[in-house]
Amino acid sequence: MDILLKSVTVIDNESPFHLKKADILIKKGMIAHIADPADTPEQDGVKVIEVQGAYVSAGWMDMQANFNDPGHEYKEDLESGSLAAAAGGFTEVALMPNTHPVVQTKNDILYLKRRSGSLVRLYPIAAVTKDAQGEELTEMIDLHQAGAVAFSDGSQPLWHTQVMLKALQYVQKFDGLLISRPEDQYLNMFGTMHEGVQSTLLGMKGMPTLAETVAIERDLSLLAYVMELTIGQPPRLHFSNLSAASSVALIRKAKAMGLPVSCDVAAHQLYFDETALADFDTHYKVNPPFRTAEDIQALKEGLLDDTIDVIVSAHQPQDEESKKCEFDQAAFGITGLQTFFPILASILGENLSLEHLLRKITVAPRALLKLQVPSIKVDAPANLTVFHPEQVWKLDHTTNFSKSKNNPLFGKELKGKVLAIFHEQQSWMGLSSYDRSR
Amino acid sequence: MEELRSKHLLGIQDLTREEIELIFNTADNFKEVINRPIKKVPSLRDITIANVFFENSTRTRLSFELAEKRLSADVVNFSSSGSSVKKGETLLDTVNNILAMKVDMVVMRHASPGAPHFLARNIQANVVNAGDGTHEHPTQALLDTFSIRSKFGGVEGKKVAIIGDILHSRVALSNIFALNKLGAEVMVCGPATLLPKHIKSLGVKVTLDLREALEWCEVANVLRIQLERQQVKYFPSLREYSLYYGINKQLLDSLNKPITIMHPGPINRGVELNSDVADSEHSIILEQVENGVAVRMAVLYLLASKVK
Numbered sequence: 001m002d003i004l005l006k007s008v009t010v011i012d013n014e015s016p017f018h019l020k021k022a023d024i025l026i027k028k029g030m031i032a033h034i035a036d037p038a039d040t041p042e043q044d045g046v047k048v049i050e051v052q053g054a055y056v057s058a059g060w061m062d063m064q065a066n067f068n069d070p071g072h073e074y075k076e077d078l079e080s081g082s083l084a085a086a087a088g089g090f091t092e093v094a095l096m097p098n099t100h101p102v103v104q105t106k107n108d109i110l111y112l113k114r115r116s117g118s119l120v121r122l123y124p125i126a127a128v129t130k131d132a133q134g135e136e137l138t139e140m141i142d143l144h145q146a147g148a149v150a151f152s153d154g155s156q157p158l159w160h161t162q163v164m165l166k167a168l169q170y171v172q173k174f175d176g177l178l179i180s181r182p183e184d185q186y187l188n189m190f191g192t193m194h195e196g197v198q199s200t201l202l203g204m205k206g207m208p209t210l211a212e213t214v215a216i217e218r219d220l221s222l223l224a225y226v227m228e229l230t231i232g233q234p235p236r237l238h239f240s241n242l243s244a245a246s247s248v249a250l251i252r253k254a255k256a257m258g259l260p261v262s263c264d265v266a267a268h269q270l271y272f273d274e275t276a277l278a279d280f281d282t283h284y285k286v287n288p289p290f291r292t293a294e295d296i297q298a299l300k301e302g303l304l305d306d307t308i309d310v311i312v313s314a315h316q317p318q319d320e321e322s323k324k325c326e327f328d329q330a331a332f333g334i335t336g337l338q339t340f341f342p343i344l345a346s347i348l349g350e351n352l353s354l355e356h357l358l359r360k361i362t363v364a365p366r367a368l369l370k371l372q373v374p375s376i377k378v379d380a381p382a383n384l385t386v387f388h389p390e391q392v393w394k395l396d397h398t399t400n401f402s403k404s405k406n407n408p409l410f411g412k413e414l415k416g417k418v419l420a421i422f423h424e425q426q427s428w429m430g431l432s433s434y435d436r437s438r
Numbered sequence: 439m440e441e442l443r444s445k446h447l448l449g450i451q452d453l454t455r456e457e458i459e460l461i462f463n464t465a466d467n468f469k470e471v472i473n474r475p476i477k478k479v480p481s482l483r484d485i486t487i488a489n490v491f492f493e494n495s496t497r498t499r500l501s502f503e504l505a506e507k508r509l510s511a512d513v514v515n516f517s518s519s520g521s522s523v524k525k526g527e528t529l530l531d532t533v534n535n536i537l538a539m540k541v542d543m544v545v546m547r548h549a550s551p552g553a554p555h556f557l558a559r560n561i562q563a564n565v566v567n568a569g570d571g572t573h574e575h576p577t578q579a580l581l582d583t584f585s586i587r588s589k590f591g592g593v594e595g596k597k598v599a600i601i602g603d604i605l606h607s608r609v610a611l612s613n614i615f616a617l618n619k620l621g622a623e624v625m626v627c628g629p630a631t632l633l634p635k636h637i638k639s640l641g642v643k644v645t646l647d648l649r650e651a652l653e654w655c656e657v658a659n660v661l662r663i664q665l666e667r668q669q670v671k672y673f674p675s676l677r678e679y680s681l682y683y684g685i686n687k688q689l690l691d692s693l694n695k696p697i698t699i700m701h702p703g704p705i706n707r708g709v710e711l712n713s714d715v716a717d718s719e720h721s722i723i724l725e726q727v728e729n730g731v732a733v734r735m736a737v738l739y740l741l742a743s744k745v746k
Binding site: 120136137138139140141142166169171172193225226228231232 | 509629631632633635636638644645646647671672673674675679681682
C-alpha cells in the first residue's frame, strides 16, 4: 500500500525541504512526491502516517553490530537482530566477524549476504586474521571481491604489530578499510572496569586508558610508516569504540597531520560513566569500559568537531547466564540497537544538533564503507527513518526485539522513539501499541 | 676491455656495464662451445674449484659444476648436510680446510647476506657468489639479462617487469642492478607486503596491480614464491596469491601483445605461473637454463685468469 508521511520535518542537507515540514508519498518503495503539507491533495487508498513532531531522515546505518549468527543463535540470530535494528531505526547494518566460525571465507560472506533481509540490509565485515586470533592474514582480496565492506577482528584487537603492519600494506591493493579496536590486552589483563577512583573503591582490577592510547599510538605510527613510501592508495585506518579523552586528542592530531584515519564511538559511551558500576551491576560491564565524565565530555567534543566520524550501536547480545554471575566472571557487552536513539536524543543540545549527529549514522558510515548514501528526493528509492525525539516509551519484554536483554536501560522509560523505517519496498512501523505521546 | 677488475664475483653492484658486456661476449663463445659435439675446452685444466653450498640448490650447483667441467677444471663439491658445519665449525675454518687442499676458487651459496664478502676478505682464493641469502645472486642476473639480450639483440631500453616476492629475492635485487646498468627499464609488482619499503629508491617503477605490470612490460621475469624464506606470513595463502598475482594464458591472451616469460626456477606450477604459460612458445625458461652454463663458464674463465 502507498504511504503518506504527513507533516514530517525533513532532515537532509541536500533537500530543499531541509528542516522544513513536508508531506512525503511513498509508492512501491519509491519517493513519489514531496511537497509542502498545504499543497498536498487528498488521495484515496493511501495509508496516512501523521504524528505531531515527527522527523524523517535518510535511513540510518549501524557500522558495528554483533548478531552472533552462525554460532551463538541463542543470543541473537540474523532475524531477531534485524528486527531489533529495524526497531532501532536502522535500515543497514554492518556485522562484526566474531561469529562461530569467524567470518573469514567467501562462503561466510555469501551466507550473510544470502540471509540478509531487504528491510534491514546486512553487510559483512570480514576478519583480518584467521579465527580473529591476530596471527595469520585472511584472504582479504578475495573476501573484498565477495562483498566484505571492511576488515576487522571485531572484539579482538590486532595485537601482533607485524601482522597489523602487513594488514595495512595488504589492503592498499583494493583501497580497503581496516578497522582496529585499540586495546593493549596485556595492559588490560584481568581488568573488568575503568582503572580509576571507582575501581579503587570497588577493589576491582582496572583497565587503564593507557591500554587504549598505547594501541592507537602504535597503529598511527604504523600507518605513518606505510605512508612514508606508499604504493597506490594509502591504507585507510578506522578506530572503533573510542572511550577516552586522550584517544580523541590523538585522533584529532592525526587528522590534522593528514593521516587517512577515522573513528567511531558507541552510543552508550556517551551516556554512562564509571560511577554506574557502583553496585557491581554486570549490565554495565563493557569493553572498552565506561570511563569518566570528563571522557564523555571529550567524546562529545570529538563529535562536534568531527574528530569522531561515526556513532555505532556496538550491539553485543549476551544470554542471561553470561551476565547473571560474579562481576569478574560476567561477559562484556550491551544490546545497543534499540536504546541507540534514546541515548542520542538525550545528548542533543549543548551544540550537538540533530542534523549533525544524524550525519554520523547516515552519510559518514556509508562513505567509509563505500556504500550509496540515500537521499530524500522524488524518484529516489525510499530508504528512510521516521522518528520522534520527544516521545516516551519503555524497553521491556513487549518492545524488545533482540533475543537478549543485557542492557542497563531495560525496563526503564526512554525518551526518543523510532516510529518507522522504509527500505527496499519494505517497511516497519512501531506506531501504535506502546506509544505514549507527551 | 680484456679482463675483469676484481678476482671475485660477489655481486652485480660491483660490476661496470663494460664488465657485464665482457662477460656476455665471452659467454657467446662458450655458448657456441657447449653446442658442439665435443662440449669441452681445456681452458681451466690446472684450476681446482670447490662448490661450497650451505643452502639447498639443484640447478645452480649443477650449472656451476657443468660449467667447471666443460672448462676442464678439477671440481670438489661440498654441501652443508652431513658436514662439519653441524659439528660447530666456523665458516672460515670450513673453507680454510678446503683451501689447504690447494683449491683455487670457491663457489659459495650461503643463507647469510654478505657471507661471500666476508670470505673474500679473509681467504686467498677467488670467490664466486652463488647466492647470499636475500642479497645477491649475480650469475642468475647475468644469465637472465644475457637471455634477454639473446632474444631481443640487446637489453638497452627494454621494459622488464619483475613479479612476485621481491622482498625475499636475491634474484630480484641482482636483476634490478644488472638491468639498470644495461639501460633497461624496470617495474616491480607484487603484494605490498612482499615489496621492500624503499624499493623505489633503486630507480624502479612499482605497482600492486599485475595487469598494469603486464600491460607495461615486454619481458616478465616471474619470481618464485619463497615460502622457505618467510619467517612470518607475508600474504594469506597460495590460493589468493595465485588468484591475484598468478599468470595464466587467459590473462596473457587478453593483453593483445606477446610477452616474453622468464622464471629463475624452480617453478611453483599453478602458483606464480600456470603450466599453459610456463610451457608456452613465449616462455624462455629453458633457454635461461642453457644460457646459465655458458654465462658461468664465462665468469669462471675470466676470474681464473686472475688466479695467482
